[in-house]
Amino acid sequence: xxxxxxxxxxxxxxxxxxxxxxxxxxxxxxxxxxxxxxxxxxxxxxxxxxxxxxxxxxxxxxxxxxxxxxxxxxxxxxxxxxxxxxxxxxxxxxxxxxxxxx
Numbered sequence: 590x591x592x593x594x595x596x597x598x599x600x601x602x603x604x605x606x607x608x609x610x611x612x613x614x615x616x617x618x619x620x621x622x623x624x625x626x627x628x629x630x631x632x633x634x635x636x637x638x639x640x641x642x643x644x645x646x647x648x649x650x651x652x653x654x655x656x657x658x659x660x661x662x663x664x665x666x667x668x669x670x671x672x673x674x675x676x677x678x679x680x681x682x683x684x685x686x687x688x689x690x691x
Contacts, residue, residue, distance in 0.1 A: 595653075597646035606650055608643045618647040619658055620665065 597609045606615035615637060621627045623637060629644045636644070650657050685691045 595646055595650055597643045598650050606654075608639060608647055611638060611643070613639060614651050615647045616658060616661055618644055619651040620662060622648060624663060624666070
């Protein structure tokens with residue numbers, strides 16, 4: 590475990606940022622804020638075990654490491670889109686599409 594210079598945040602051996610004393614990754618809070626559009630208060634409702642200080646520390650960490658975390662978010666979005674596309678391409682969908690029904 591590597592401590593960062595920020596309170597409430599630590600890095601694991603892979604360099605992943607975590608919120609102290611929780612099983613929550615910083616990127617999870619960031620994703621809800623950036624992609625989901627949630628405010629810190631709304632994030633607190635979603636993660637009631639996180640203190641407002643922990644949530645704000647996660648967001649501060651994001652802004653200090655924006656380029657790296659934005660790349661991780663973009664990769665995550667691409668994976669989600671690939672899964673969505675794969676889900677639409679089931680054998681049933683292909684058959685219905687071939688029949689002109691969808």
